[in-house]
Amino acid sequence: MSVQSMYQSKRMSAADAVQFVRNGDTIVVPTGAAEPPALLHALSDARHKLHGVVVSQILPLRKYAYIDPETVENVRHSAYFFGGATRPGGQEGWVDYVPAYFSELPMLIRRNMTPADVVFAIVSPMDEYGYFSLSLGPDYTMAAVEKARAVVLEVNPNVPFANGNCHIHISQVAALTESNDPLFEVGLPKIGPVQEAIGAHVAEMIPDGATLQIGYGGIPDAVVMQLTNKHNLGVHTEMVGDGIMTLVEAGVIDNSRKNVNRGKMLATFALGSKKLYDFINRNPSIEMHPVDTTNDPFLAGQNDNLHCINATMQIDFLGQCGSETLGPKPYSGTGGQADFVRAANRSNGGKAFIVLPSTAKDDTISRIVPTLTPGTHVTTSKNDINYVVTEYGVAQLRGKTAKQRCEALIAIAHPNFRAELREQAKKLNLL
Structure with a gap:
């Protein structure tokens, strides 16, 4: 049978x-813009006929009707990482959460430690050889494709056909449906003076020829905007967004000094504008790969001068970072922060930056604290932390004593809190 007949x-x-x-199936859905809206709306419509179904996903972008406390016995969401659509349910207890490093999710699926019975994903149109491209999020989903009983695709002409390990053959597909709705788009975040100041500190420490991992958010994009005078940068990242694309257009990124995949950018999911999605389409300079390729600390760390920029919400005097909860309340998830901190630490000449504004709630709360708020999940450990950056400067912690760390962090705290933090440090016998 020809591939067109199979289609x-x-x-x-x-x-x-x-x-x-x-009933009882777990449906694996890719990250962000790779979620298939037509299929998830149809699942929502059919949920009352189902029982015990679970949807596992990182970062859902839309509030589908199945994300509903009244029907969790029918279809329940299980988050690898919370987004705006699932955070309330996570905090109220009717959305589940799987703690895991992003890089290890494919392994957990392959070893049957987390189930994958069905895959729902949005893909590009099929090529002449029978392949679809899961270009917007091969992440952990390619592993789920290997394990699933049924792979169900939503084919959309707006999805780019990317290079890399992100292709699904028609022979692997149980069913497909077609849609042509515009893809979910995310613009560049708003950058204020605090983010700009933090970005300037980080940008100053990034040399020509560095390989970058840059997350989403105002501070990482503030770094990107201040790299336009650099040369020969490379990209080995988790997420590719519009900020990275602008550096490519400016001639700053050419990937010429990478040790691994020289000449090519690597990412595991794309989240940005239509311009970004068009940029990915059949572009030989960028490849989309599963997350156990992009985020594996050993593989990523083979690039010399790997510079990784990730954000946290709170950090204590020893350098423990609470990046995913507000006290015990879930906010996001583990994601790839620890993956890339460890990768940069392995890299020859690498630097792992954890960035955060010095305060929260209109300067009424210090984000640098003696101890993390009770119940806070530690995302990056005291043993992995290296550079911490606020608008007031840079603290380099790796290899330093507890006292040295405490002094360095207080020096980059907001001036209004430094005296109080010093008093608290004395009570902990750190100063």
Whole structure:
């Protein structure tokens, strides 16, 4: 049977495609913009007929009707990482959470430690050889494709066909449906003076020829905007967004000094504008790979001068970072922060930056604290932390004593809190 005949035999409505889901199944959905809205809306419509179904995903972007406390016995969301759509449910207890390093999710799926019965994903149109591109988020989903009983795809002409290990053959597909809605777009975050100041400190420490991992947010994008005078930068990252694309357009990124995948950018998910998605389409300079390629500390750390920029919400005197909860309340998730901190620490000439504004709530709360708020989940450990950056400067902690760390962090705290922090440090016998 030709690939076109196979395609037509598996083509159906979203409502019919959802019938491949059985009671008790776990449906794996890719990160962010790679989620398939037509299929998830159809699942929402059919949820009252289902029981014990779980949807596992990092960072859902839309509030689907199945994300509903009244129908969790029918379909329940299980987050690898919370977003705005799932955070309230996580804090109230009716959305589940799987703590895990982003890099290890494919391994957990392959070893049956976390289930993957069905895959729902949005993909590019099929090429002449029968392949679809899961270009917007191969992440952990490619591993789920290997394990799943049924792979169900939403084919959309707006999805780019990317290079890399992100292709699914029609022979692997149980059902597919078609849509042509515009993809979910995210613009560049707002950058204020605090973010700009932090970005300037980091940018000053990034040399020509460095390889970058840059996350999403105002501070990482503030770093990007201040790298336009650099040369021969490379990219080995988790997320590719519009900020990185602007550096490519400016001629700053050419990947010429990378040790691994020289000449090419690597990422595991894309989140940005239509311009970014068009940029990825059949572009030989960028490849999309599963997260156990992009985020594995050993693989990423083989690049010399790997510079990784990630944000946290709170840090204590020893350097423990609480990046995913507000006290015990879940906010986001582990994600890839620890993966890339460890990768940069392994890298010859690498630097791992943890960035944060010095205060929160209109300068009424210090984000640098003696001890983390009770219940806070530690995302980056005291043993992994290296550079910490606020708008007031840089504290280099790796290899330093507890007292030296405490002094360095107080020096970059907001001036209004430094005296109080010193008193608290004395009570802890750190000063």
